[in-house]
Structure formats: structure tokens, C-alpha cells
Amino acid sequence: MSAGQNETSKPRLLVLIGPTAIGKTRMSLEIAKAWNAEIISGDSMQVYKGMDIGTAKIREEEREGIPHHLIDICEPDYPFSVAEFQERCGELIRDITARGKLPFIVGGTGLYVESVAYGYEFPDSGSDEAYREEQLQYAAEYGAEALHEKLRAVDPESAQRLHPNDQRRVIRALEVHHLTGMTLSAQLAGQKKTSPYELCIIGLSMERQALYDRINKRVDAMIEEGLVEEVRRLLGSGVSGDCVAMQGLGYKEIALFLKQQLPLEDAVELLKRDTRRFAKRQLSWFRRMHDIVWVESSENFHKNLLLIHAIIAGKFRVDLEYPTNQSF
Structure with missing residues (x-):
């Protein structure tokens, strides 16, 4: 099958989203092979080099010849942002489309994916270094939870989306409100919901307890x-435990063990709890997104895959023909 080109003025863009541990990676490989696609990682953590296990990054030998983009593109201490993701994605989508292939974003970072799918505009609201430093000092004195509560008081939606340990983004959300008088969540809600692409977004869902079991096993x-x-x-190589990347799931919890602040067993249980909570936040974000066709992920992988193929074919208005090397 090929869906890289169309007769409309808009380029096609395929997106597969879903909470962590639901099985996006395996599904994405089969979809990409069938639809002549190249995969763009929509995960805000997989951009970092050397952070492989904790981000569930697909290994080179597991990619089955499918090109993968926006993986291992920066060092862990680099403050990668949604605006940079959007810019790089736009360039990739144009390049992949020009080569007659289908751009295919796969990931679970809702804001990143949505910013590309709908061409969000990120106004430069400026910065206030003194204000940022003040918030950092507040967090150092009273703790990350107290800083997070400050955000919850003025912007509860952003507070729900952001983990308390993600201090850089928590402070940025506070700073946006401080500088503009408008919450970050209100700015996002005011973004247009029309896409510059012929868009097909597929979401994977699963009964909650089954998903939590998968998370625990992962x-x-x-x-x-x-x-x-x-x-x-990572810590031994000089990466600061305070940098954005090290606040990611798996890294901040295990760092507590390595700093002898928690027994390993407790750190692992904390990681499982934090990951379950993260999956819940992911689903809350996705449920507010437009244009998603949901597929209930079952144990019958090939049944799910057939359904997804049919959805893509219907959305892109192409004939549903399976290549001979595909077995169902």
C-alpha cells in the first residue's frame, strides 16, 4: 500500500497515539511497512541520547528497516521544547512527502503531537529571568510539590498535565501567566483546530486495569x-539530576535510589505508580483531542491491525490492498 501522495493540496499525515505501554511500537512497525511510511517519534523523551531503557526506545536492530526520526538527536542536558519539535517535524513531513512516502508520527506526548497536527502557533511571550530564579528558589526551599501547587492555583489544567518534578515546564507555565495574565492552558485551548494536513489520527485504548498490568510488567x-x-x-557522566531529561519517568525515581534516598524496591513501586498516573494524564489529554478514531486494543493483534488498515484506507480514500509479504 502507498499513501505518501494524494490529489489534494494538503500532504497526508498519519498519527498513532496511546498511553505508555499499550503497544504502539509493535503496531507502528506493521503499519509503516504496509503503508510505505517513515516513523517520526512523538515522544518528548526519546530525543535524548543515552536514555534508552527508561524511554522504551526502539533499538536499531528492531526497526526492521523502517526509518525512524527524532530519536537520539540531543544530549540529556539540552532543553528540548515543543516549539522545536514542531519545527523539526514540519521539515521532516515535507521531506518524507517529497520522497513519495507517508509521514507517520507515533508517540504519547499529547501536546507535541497536537502542536504538529494542527499547526499551533507559539507566541513569544518573552521571559523574566528574575521571576524564574525566584520560582527556583521557592522550589528549593519549599519543595517541588509546593511550586506545583502555585501553578494549580492559577492554571489547574496545566498543573494536571505537568508532573511536579518537571520544574522547567511548571515554572514556564507560571511565567506565561505572570507575563501575559493569561494561562498557558487558555492559550492552548484558543489554538485553531484545523489541520494543515490530510490527517488520520488513530488512538489505542485499553481497559484500565489491563493497561496498569502492562505498565507494571514493563x-x-x-x-x-x-x-x-x-x-x-548518566549521573556518573556528569548529567545533572536537575535537568529536564532526568526528571523523566524512570530516571527521577531510580535516581532517588542511587542517592540512597529510597530502597530499590520502593523506588520501583514509585515508578510503577508514577507511570500509571502518567498514563491516566495521557488519556485525559487524548480524550480532549479532535479527530481521533479509537481502537480498543485487544490480545488479537492481527485483528486490531486489520481494523487500523481499514481506518487508514477509508480516511485517505485509497484501495485496501495488502502486500504479499504480509500475513494475517
């Missing part, structure tokens, strides 16, 4: 694969 597998050693190596 965390156990990450520990077995060497997550503790990965975090130890």
Missing part, C-alpha cells in the same frame, strides 16, 4: 534490562 522488564545501570551511567 517497569519490571526495564529493571531487568538494566535501568539502574543506565541512570547510574
Whole structure:
């Protein structure tokens, strides 16, 4: 199948979203092979080099020849932003389309994906370094939760989306309100919901307890694969535990163990709890998005895949023909 070109003025864009651990990676490979697609990671953490196990990054040998983009593009101490993601994605989409292939975003960072799908505009509201420093000092004195509560008081929607440990983004949300008098969530809600693309967004969902079971098993597998050693190596190489990347799931919890602030067993349980809460926040964000066709992910992988193929074919108005190397 090929869906890289169309007769309309808009380029096609395929998107697969869903909460962490639901099975996007395996599904995306089969979709990409069938639809002549190149995958763009829509995960805000997979951009960082050396952060592989904790981000569930697909290994080179597992990609089955499918090009993957926006993986391993910056160092862990680089403050990668949604605006930069959007810019890089736009360039990739134009390039992939020009080569007659289908751009295919796969990931779970809702704001990142939505910013590309609908061409969000990010106004430069400026900065106030003194204000930022004041908030950093407040967090140092009273703790990350107290800073997060400050955000909850003025912008509860952003507070729900952002983890208390994500201090850079929490402070930025506070700063936007401080500078403009308008909340970040209100700015996002005011964005246009028309897409510059011929858009097909597919969302994977799953019964909550089944998803939580998958999350718990994934965390156990990450520990077995060497997550503790990965975090130890990052910290030992000079990566600050306070940088944005190290506030990601898996890294901040294991860092607590390595700093002897928690026993390993407690750190693992904390990671499982934080990941379940993150998945809940992801689903809350996705449920507010437009244009998603939801697929209930079951144990019958090939049934799910057939359904997704049919959805894509219907959305892009192409004949549903499967290549001979595909078995169902």
C-alpha cells in the first residue's frame, strides 16, 4: 500500500497515539511497512541520547528497516521544547512527502503531537529571568510539590498535565501567566483546530486495569534490562539530576535510589505508580483531542491491525490492498 501522495493540496499525515505501554511500537512497525511510511517519534523523551531503557526506545536492530526520526538527536542536558519539535517535524513531513512516502508520527506526548497536527502557533511571550530564579528558589526551599501547587492555583489544567518534578515546564507555565495574565492552558485551548494536513489520527485504548498490568510488567522488564545501570551511567557522566531529561519517568525515581534516598524496591513501586498516573494524564489529554478514531486494543493483534488498515484506507480514500509479504 502507498499513501505518501494524494490529489489534494494538503500532504497526508498519519498519527498513532496511546498511553505508555499499550503497544504502539509493535503496531507502528506493521503499519509503516504496509503503508510505505517513515516513523517520526512523538515522544518528548526519546530525543535524548543515552536514555534508552527508561524511554522504551526502539533499538536499531528492531526497526526492521523502517526509518525512524527524532530519536537520539540531543544530549540529556539540552532543553528540548515543543516549539522545536514542531519545527523539526514540519521539515521532516515535507521531506518524507517529497520522497513519495507517508509521514507517520507515533508517540504519547499529547501536546507535541497536537502542536504538529494542527499547526499551533507559539507566541513569544518573552521571559523574566528574575521571576524564574525566584520560582527556583521557592522550589528549593519549599519543595517541588509546593511550586506545583502555585501553578494549580492559577492554571489547574496545566498543573494536571505537568508532573511536579518537571520544574522547567511548571515554572514556564507560571511565567506565561505572570507575563501575559493569561494561562498557558487558555492559550492552548484558543489554538485553531484545523489541520494543515490530510490527517488520520488513530488512538489505542485499553481497559484500565489491563493497561496498569502492562505498565507494571514493563517497569519490571526495564529493571531487568538494566535501568539502574543506565541512570547510574548518566549521573556518573556528569548529567545533572536537575535537568529536564532526568526528571523523566524512570530516571527521577531510580535516581532517588542511587542517592540512597529510597530502597530499590520502593523506588520501583514509585515508578510503577508514577507511570500509571502518567498514563491516566495521557488519556485525559487524548480524550480532549479532535479527530481521533479509537481502537480498543485487544490480545488479537492481527485483528486490531486489520481494523487500523481499514481506518487508514477509508480516511485517505485509497484501495485496501495488502502486500504479499504480509500475513494475517
